[in-house]
Amino acid sequence: MVFWDSQPVVYRPRTLQGGVSPPVPRPWTIVDFNGEDAFAEVASFLEENYVADRSESLRLTYSEEFLRWALSPYATRRAWRFGARADDGSLVGFIGATEIPLVVCGDRENSAVVNFLCVRDDHRRAGLAPALIAALTKAVNATGIFTALFTTSMDIPVEPVATCRYWCRLLDPTVLAEAGFLPQPRDLEVLRAAHALPSVTPERFPALAPSLAGAVAERMERWSSRFALRAAWGKEDILRWISGGVSVFADGSGIGAYNRVSIRTAGKRTINAAYLIALTSDGCAPQELLNRLIVEAARADCHVFFALPVMSLGDALGCAGFLPTNARLSYYLFNWPQKAFCGQDVAFMHW
Numbered sequence: 001m002v003f004w005d006s007q008p009v010v011y012r013p014r015t016l017q018g019g020v021s022p023p024v025p026r027p028w029t030i031v032d033f034n035g036e037d038a039f040a041e042v043a044s045f046l047e048e049n050y051v052a053d054r055s056e057s058l059r060l061t062y063s064e065e066f067l068r069w070a071l072s073p074y075a076t077r078r079a080w081r082f083g084a085r086a087d088d089g090s091l092v093g094f095i096g097a098t099e100i101p102l103v104v105c106g107d108r109e110n111s112a113v114v115n116f117l118c119v120r121d122d123h124r125r126a127g128l129a130p131a132l133i134a135a136l137t138k139a140v141n142a143t144g145i146f147t148a149l150f151t152t153s154m155d156i157p158v159e160p161v162a163t164c165r166y167w168c169r170l171l172d173p174t175v176l177a178e179a180g181f182l183p184q185p186r187d188l189e190v191l192r193a194a195h196a197l198p199s200v201t202p203e204r205f206p207a208l209a210p211s212l213a214g215a216v217a218e219r220m221e222r223w224s225s226r227f228a229l230r231a232a233w234g235k236e237d238i239l240r241w242i243s244g245g246v247s248v249f250a251d252g253s254g255i256g257a258y259n260r261v262s263i264r265t266a267g268k269r270t271i272n273a274a275y276l277i278a279l280t281s282d283g284c285a286p287q288e289l290l291n292r293l294i295v296e297a298a299r300a301d302c303h304v305f306f307a308l309p310v311m312s313l314g315d316a317l318g319c320a321g322f323l324p325t326n327a328r329l330s331y332y333l334f335n336w337p338q339k340a341f342c343g344q345d346v347a348f349m350h351w
């Protein structure tokens with residue numbers, strides 16, 4: 001039986017193409033990392049093995065501090081971390097998750113949101129990913145949580161509830177070309193002109209003061225309640241975003257937030273990428289808010305801005321100079337039977 005056939009998801013049987021190599025048996029031990037401060041080890045493991053694109057030329061790199069922040073419990077939210085060690089003690093697999101209250105088509109469930117699933121190259125296709133998923137599921141279930149959300153760009157035999165294409169706004173084409181993120185342009189000046197920052201510099205987007213976190217959570221809840229998949233973010237979540245270095249901005253016209261992630265290119269250069277994680281417009285056009293976020297991200301030394309056309313943002317992304325990429329992200333619900341919906345009906349973006 002294939003792994004997903006035994007799981008509470010909508011399984012989509014597939015015919016395996018010829019040439020798929022048989023699993024290589026390799027011993028490992030699953031380790032509960034919840035009691036261990038193994039973040040430095042996990043950070044270097046992910047830097048070596050986690051990828052950002054299908055060609056495997058871009059690698060997302062997360063700092064030890066970021067992972068400690070992203071995968072530690074806070075307020076009433078739980079977190080889970082599991083590693084897999086080979087016989088020589090080296091880390092060969094990792095999976096993490098945090099507890100987030102999700103609302104799917106009006107039904108609210110405290111769920112586990114899974115992140116950072118990764119297996120070392122020489123241990124792939126040997127059943128390690130299912131073993132890590134099983135260990136995580138058992139631990140999550142033991143706390144009374146039975147639903148989960150996971151996202152991936154990989155092709156897996158499970159029906160996604162939604163699929164979105166990544167869009168990308170170049171902020172600094174010179175750095176991106178030098179780092180090999182873009183092919184060397186024939187004419188850099190033409191490229192720079194095509195991706196210039198908004199010509200009329202918009203008013204600065206004020207950084208969110210912690211004292212306004214509760215009010216911002218309420219405004220986000222009101223705005224996002226029209227979408228089919230969303231998180232019920234509360235004041236403690238927003239405070240935590242700010243304390244973790246997420247850039248959150250708010251004024252009367254709307255709320256915007258992005259997270260900053262480093263990407264290592266094939267040429268071993270590092271670029272800074274902003275990922276949109278929230279946009280709530282109160283009466284102003286979403287592209288205006290996007291333009292203000294773009295300017296803030298460029299000022300904060302981000303070289304590129306990624307966003308998904310969620311929350312009906314498709315047109316606004318185009319108007320703000322974002323271009324569609326080849327990368328897609330699919331959203332999967334675990335143990336939560338649900339008909340698929342459009343990516344624009346999603347209001348949940350994660351790091």
Ligand SMILES: CC(C)(COP(=O)(O)OP(=O)(O)OC[C@H]1O[C@@H](n2cnc3c(N)ncnc32)[C@H](O)[C@@H]1OP(=O)(O)O)[C@@H](O)C(=O)NCCC(=O)NCCS
Pocket residue numbers: 002003004005049050051116117118119120123124125126127128129130150151152153154156157
């Ligand atoms: C994704 C990855 C962890 C899979 O590991 P693997 O060793 O090749 O997978 P295994 O052979 O152990 O298990 C394969 C099973 O896990 C499932 N699986 C693979 N990738 C998955 C993912 N990202 N999420 C959930 N399940 C996944 C497969 O569907 C397969 O089940 P099937 O046999 O029923 O089809 C590994 O390729 C990897 O580390 N890639 C780089 C990091 C990455 O892209 N992570 C995903 C980002 S969310």
